[in-house]
Amino acid sequence: MAYESYVLVCGGTACCSGGADKIIEAFANELEAAGLKEKVQVVATGCLGFCEQGPIVKILPQGTFYVQVKAEDVKEIVAEHLVKGRVVQRLCYDPEQAKKLVAEANIPFYQKQYRIVLRNCGVIDPEKIEDYIARDGYKAIEKVLFEMTPEQVVDEMLKSGLRGRGGAGFPTGMKWKFAQQQPKGQKYMVCNADEGDPGAYMDRSTLEGDPHSILEAMTIAGYAIGASKGFIYIRAEYPLAIHRLEVAIAQAHELGLLGDDILGSGFSFDIELRFGAGAFVCGEETALLQSIEGNRGMPKPRPPFPAVKGLWGRPTVINNVETLANIPVIINKGADWFSKIGTATTKGTKVFALTGKVNNSGLIEVPMGTTLREIIFDIGGGIRGGHKFKAAQTGGPSGGIIPEQFLDTPIDYESLAKIGSIMGSGGLIVMDETDCVVDIAKFYLDFTVDESCGKCAPCRIGGRKLLNYLKKITDGRGTEQDIKDMEAICDAMNKASLCGLGQTASNPVKSTLRYFMDEYMEHIHDKKCRSGKCSKLIQYKIDPAKCKGCTMCARKCPAGAISGTVKNPHVIDQTKCIKCGACESTCKFGAISHG
């Protein structure tokens, strides 16, 4: 049955809370009333990425892109657009009152994007396997099982240049090769869906919007390395993604695309879900395996690497969700095609969760090599609220702060490492001048200290010490010796921590010290926070030009910090001031302000 039109409603968690399900319900009712039920299909899709402007509704075949849609708007959309063919102008994207843009392809947010990983998100109904199949779904596994040997599959991965998207960037083909080379026997394929970086939701969106792509990819990987069993280790905090995967697994089983003797090839592979339980460290490979084994998620030393000795001592490959989402496309379109996208060292695309102080916060996918400037200003629409760009942050708690001078850095593993950050899983946080970098470093260390498993001394103790130093500095009690001590701890944590969490936990500190030492010094010597974020460093000042010397403030001050004689300008002693603000609210002449 062919429909004339399709109404795609973004069903990502964010849009859901914005009322997407009410919108879908409204469409169902209105279309029924208008007699269009047989002609127009309403599809709840995965994340379209333009989260700032959600809920999103896209109408096909025109590709009309409606933003900030409410359930009350549906009546008009049906009446005007679907019945009469007239675009509802007021719901189109309208950047800065410039021009109302109707088509998605014209919207700057989308123009520089290249959606490979997110190819189906926002296009298909993730709970319909037919939709996935209709868009080349399960074509790759068919090719692999009947036209390729496991060695050929591994070679194709190596040729493609695909590198792990979880953050470390290890060549995927090499990891598969190590596992494949292990003697035959029980092997495992694991999908790392424990996306834990705060500010990152790329994997969640992929799992919610295109779950079959992951199942197909894992099956291909299983074939390549000789594994008969796969596990998806997924955060318990992602219930919708879990549901979508459960539905997808059942559907794949039904069609013989998963389980025994897939497509009659003789190859059997099955997938089981295992839930995380609120431990960021379980995103680390060895800790993740410990968690699947039902243990505390405490990492193990490497070597031996999981590809050699992993789950229950067997060869195991662990790949990130985004890495896997690339696999079916690479098989279908070929490694050569894939390796032409991106840079010399970093192939393909990267999905980013662009958040923070940008105008267009959302989920994006760009070819590797795109610059930070393009992402933040062209796609992101620049800094919101008329503020000024201060820094970007990639890699979450393991990453570094990137200041303005590096805005033209192309996104690839090596270039980011060179400037003191990492690719990370895709969280890209944008900061403006009202954000304090010392405070951000403190925020990340707070996270790390809470999430540290506690097994090794450098991370367990070092992380807390770093956090305490940062608190000291943001409280205005820091010294230059604190910086030196922090640097020694950063070095020890980086070299002697047992796992990547501890080894990279010092990156926010190291990078902020490297690029914003002057701000640290301001906090320490001037007891000043130029962004106004560190509340203990806010300074109250009396403007001598406005001060009438009425002495009211001095009398109100509970700390006795204000001095001055009658009819003469008064002065606040910063060392005594407790920042209560009583003086400012008392002054009738507007002579006292804070900043």
Added chain:
Amino acid sequence: METEMITLEINGKAVTVPKGTSILNAAKAAHIKIPTLCYHPDLKPGASCGICVVRQLVPSRNPADNGKLVPSPKMLRACCTEATAGMHILTHDPDIVQVRKTVLELILANHPQDCLQCPRSGSCELQAIAADFGIRDIPFPKEVIHRDPDNSTPSIVLNSDKCIKCGRCAEVCQEMQNVWALEFIGRGEKTVMAPAAGVKLAESPCIKCGQCSAHCPVGAIYENDETAKVWAALRDPEKTCLVQIAPAVRVAVGEAFGMKPGELTTGKIYAALRMLGFDKVFDTNFSADVTIMEEGTEFIKRFTEGGTLPLLTSCCPAWTDWMEKYAPDFTENFSTAKSPQQMLSALAKSYWPEKNGVDPAKVHVTSIMPCTAKKHEIIRDEFMKSTGFQDTDVVLTTRELARMIKAAGIDFASLPEEPADKLLGEYTGAGTIFGVTGGVMEAALRTAYCLITGEAKPPSIDFKEVRGMEGVKKATIDIKGTKVNIAVAHQMGNVEKVLNEIREDRRNGVKPRYDFIEVMACRGGCIGGGGQPCLATDAVRAQRTAGIYTDDEKCTLRMSHLNPEVQALYKDYLGGKTGAQGGEKAHHLLHTGYKKIDVYHFE
């Protein structure tokens, strides 16, 4: 089977080691002892502290270097990383040493600074490594998370303030001992080594074996020091102070005085104890011989009259505790004989006072043991008060005795040998071997052979098949045609599988495959006890074990039933009968009972 050897380079020196050797152990061949803290040779490497870091030399990434080997910026842990053929290891450079020092400073910053009052001062591994690194000043702010110590058991104290989270105690309690009283609880800096569900040690499965304290590198777990009680008794003019020493003590206490493990110091200990002020000095080896009389006849009775088999030895109180908690289906199998400690104490407050005209109410018995569980044994139940008083008043571990001797200023190593006192002091070789795994079994077999066959001695006085460090030793002993199937297990973690074999036999309705099983909770037997001098390894255990067998060989009499003081005891006091033979006095004083204990006690 040939062991495959591999060659690698350590600091530029070629070294050949068996495949599977860790970098840590491989480095020893290159004159390098890489500093460690959490590592212990008994256990799987914990890989936690981060002190043993080293570097590999890897091909340079700089094209100009033409693949020259340069130190990798990354470091790896030597304790848990396997040395592989062709590896190039750099064990130290100024950077590596600095990283180790910083890690150490971090650990010290979170550690209480009261070495002077710490039970492990002088034997603390953290103290030692801090001294080796020349730590003078800790640059980081000090932060100790304080929790009240857990001294709920009479045996062991848990002081989490000093814990460095090395994880040894959990590994010991779980994997070595299969008790599962301790585990990592919480996460990150809030981690504590503690029992489940917030209960105290006394309410947990803890069997008080003290192996946790024997492996703890610092003063976070230690024995409950009761020396004050002993000094008080010695000071009390009303009390007649008797003391007994266990077999395992004599081959270990010398270590506290600079002597080698395994050096026999029996005579010196007697002398030192007298100098401390004890009125009479006895030897638990005497009552070990008595135990053989009691348990030997018990075994023969069951073996020949179709009683419950297998017979399980009962002298180890940690094992008894484990059985009552985890294997109450073996209660009937347990020998009802008390431990040698309890037998001697019972006799010390009945037999000895009678023979010496002393009021038993004034007798005080101290027992020097290699064991922390013994501190709990003495108050276990009413059977431990068989004399009408608490039979044993105080148990001191070997470590506590050493401290008493030092506090008194006695120059232990130079002491001349003295004999024990009469009545409860003489022992045969069979008694002394109670201190090692297989010893109880061997002693019992020596006497059982004679009692069953009526012969003067077995063909070989040594039963070598029960000796050694293998976790479970099995043998069939041929007593002139009568086959006795025996098993000897040590280290609690090795015991359950033996019990499961019997359970399988029960399920299948067949005769149990063992007739007699000896169990000792500590690795190596009592010589490896939780109360022995710290830092024991298999090498030390081997030396102590050799000392015990030397003691056995030195004895003129090597079978318990030939001990003249034992013979006198039965003739003059016990009516010539053991408990199994119907002797009422023997039954009352020298036998005990068992009960089921909940693994956890919740309020």
Added chain:
Amino acid sequence: MSEKLETMTPELKAFVEEWKSKPGNLIMVLHRVQQTYGYIPRNIAIEISTMLDVPLAKIYGVVTFYNFFRLQKSGKYNVQVCLGTACYLRGGDDIIKEFERRLGVGLNATTEDGLFSVEAVRCLGCCGLAPVAVVNGEVHGKLETKDVEGIIEQYRKLG
């Protein structure tokens, strides 16, 4: 304080039976326990210990390691305020402080009437709606401190 004794439900029992033979089953079983009771009751943990033949110490080691598992019941309405980076930058910690202030409880504690508890959670992945709070699965996005009172009232009315 003695712990409440919960009853093992037939569904939970069936789940444990189904998962008994699967290696690594402990965390999945604990998830089902928490789903059933809202926390991990001690007596259920003891039953699980017997059914799975896993020492109680191991169970508590796992439960206390993972933030998701609770040893005590939370409030009827559990307010989870996201402290991911995006939410933090857009004032997430102010939202937390406002909830704490208005409800009179600190983090991870329950109000006297058992209605509310507040916790700070890791990134929920709704960064486009920062700052975000989730109450019993319902997402409240683009929050300002002045919205907090209204949200509390909304649930208080439900009782």
